[in-house]
Structure formats: C-alpha cells, structure tokens
Amino acid sequence: MALLVQKFGGTSVGTTERIEAVADKVCRFRALGHDIVVVVSAMSGETNRLIALADAIMEQPVPREMDVLISTGEQVTIALLSMALQKRGCDARSYTGSQVRILTDRSHTKARIRQIDEQRMREDLSAGRVVVVAGFQGVDDLGNITTLGRGGSDTTAVALAAALKADECQIYTDVDGVYTTDPRVVDSARRLDRITFEEMIEMASLGSKVLQIRAVEFAGKYNVPLRVLSSFQEGDGTLITLEDNTVMEQPVVSGIAFNRDEAKLTISGVPDTPGSALRILKPISSANIEVDMIVQNVGADNRTDFTFTVHRNDFRRAQEVLEQVGRDLGAREVNGDTKIAKVSIVGVGMRSHAGVATQMFEALSNEGINIQMISTSEIKISVVINEKYLELAVRALHSAFDLHRPGGEA
C-alpha cells in the first residue's frame, strides 16, 4: 500500500459535479488501501475573479491583503471536497495551509516554503482519514497568510510529498500528461510517457504552464516521484524522471514551449564604453523589474544597440526607466514592442547533437518567420518572433523535429 499525494487543479474542481467526481476517484484509491493526501486548487476562474475584485478597489493592492483575499478560493474547495468524501463514507478532514503549518518566508504573493509540520497529517492518516489540504497557501513566521505564486498548488503538492516521503506525487489536470507542446495549440502534439526533470524545468520556465516551475525544481531537489495525469480519464500520464541513460535513441528535441508574456525594449546608439550595460540594466533591476533575454550589438560608429525582454506587466515601467537612462547616456532612441512571443525547443539530446539551431532557423525561415532575438543554453534554444506567427512557428518546429512521431528524431 502506498502513500500518495494527489493534486487536483482548477478545472478538475471547477463545479460541484466535478468535485464529486474527484471524491469518487479518491475513494477508489482509498478502497485499494492507499493513504491519501489531497491538495486542491480553487475552482477554475476563481483566483482571477478575486484578483479582479482587488483591482477594482485599487491599482497596486498591499501584497499582504492580496494574500488574505486570493487564498480564499482554495478554502472553499477543501471544505466541499471533504464533504463529498464524507458523504461517500470516506473519512476526511480539510486543512488550510496555515492549519497544516506550511511555513513560508514573508514574501507575499510569491512566498517560498521553508518547513512543513507533517505530524498532524500523519495522525489523520493513521486514523484512516484522507487529508485534504488547500494548495497555493502557507503562513509566515508572524502568522500572516502567504501565497506561493500562480499555479502554486503544484508546489504545495510536491512539498507535502517531500515532507511525507510519499511514494508518488500525482498532479491531476485537464490534459492526460505532459505533451511535446501545448495540445491546445498543436493538434498533433503527443503525450510523453516520460520527461526528465531538467527538461521539465526548462519547459515550465519557458512557458509551459502544465506544472509550476518551482514544483518541478522542488521535486528534482528532493527526489519526489512526480506524475502528471488526467482527472477525467484513466491512464499512466507522464512520469518526470531523472535522466534516463538506458534510452538508446534519445530524441534531440523533447518538447516545444512558448510564451506571450514578454515585451521587448531597445535602446540604440548608446556610446560603447565599459559599464554601459551596467548603466542600462542597473536602473531596471533597481525598479525591481526582471530581465530575461539580452542582446547587445556594437555598430561601426562605436555606439551600441541594446535589446532586452521583460514581463509584459512590467513593460510600461521599464520603458519609463529606459527613457530616463537614454537621456542620461545620450542614446539615439528608445523603442518598445509588446507584440512579441518567445518560442523554445528543449531537449537533453541537444547536448550530443550539432546543427540543432540551424535546423530550427531553417524551419522558421521556410515559413518566412523573422527571428528578432536568440538565446541558447545546453538543452534549449529560444527565439523571439512577432507574436502573430507564434502558432505557425510552433507547428513548423513540431513537424521539423518529428515530434508527432514516437521517439521523435533520433
């Protein structure tokens, strides 16, 4: 008999009927004799609704109050699921993050888990109860409610699995596993039986929202067996694993990730002197704006053009800061573009293959798609393109790297 942590996402608990279906599923696992800790998200759309309420009151609400507000969605679902379980004769108890003592740091709206007191859960499990825990939330050392960032219920589940040394952490969602790319964008996307932690971390950080990146990092660090499965249909889903050296024909590219959340800023004609990059980026980081991709190019006139991307939510502020920097440095001009998208190919197989970038650029060029920025690491290549070509680019790359075929490209 196993100890399982099972997490059900927003769509999976989106209506009371679906909550009843989750209860049926959990009861079936209980009937097999497994010990179960369930983590639930808020009903789908609820967290967005709560954020919109806050926005209606003020532009930048105090993060502490934001957490008090947005943590309420999960409190509703733990109670409803526990009732549905009890109705089925399956003893269950609900807990908020604070009650189960998911202790976090004090960074409201993006808190990190520091410690979990698993004693209370163990007592319930020994008494034969299903433990139902609210995802996405914790409590800091001062007793304030904190939240873990959007999609944070995944991280709650993995953290509980690590604390309890669970046999598996199962993430039940509205797709039946991790696909070669978002199956809602590419019809021929294929479910992967396995993906490595490293690849999954890249996919998540480059925009595949199927798992929150912190959850994958946490699972990798604490060696938590992690699986993504469907709430609605049977199947083995996708297992996130350590690198598998026994697979002879590792595909070069395992998946394609993309995101539309970034915007691009360019400051051109900056005198090319030591420290110019610092003078451009320091005010941006002082404004607490994170920079993702960076490209610098020196022209013949000893002046440099500097382009970087930020989250779209930070675009306006970044533009204001950069315009001031432009005036201070005597730059020629400052431009911005919010209509960009980032597309990335990911695969541990790239390590041992040359020419992957060429193949990627060729596929995009064949479709007449212009590449605006490029960045690479050992197991990924990302490009920035015009947002309107995003779906075309993802489909072209999916087919160029044969991702629709099992085993992909060897």
Ligand code: ADP
């Ligand atoms: P939940 O509410 O269960 O946490 P999410 O919406 O956070 O679910 O994540 C599931 C969604 O992730 C899917 O509906 C799918 O559109 C999207 N997704 C993006 N990339 C991928 C991928 N590579 N494989 C599977 N799903 C993906």
Ligand code: ASP
């Ligand atoms: N309800 C939170 C969100 O929508 C957390 C989660 O669903 O994982 O981001």
Ligand code: MG
């Ligand atoms: Mg999610």
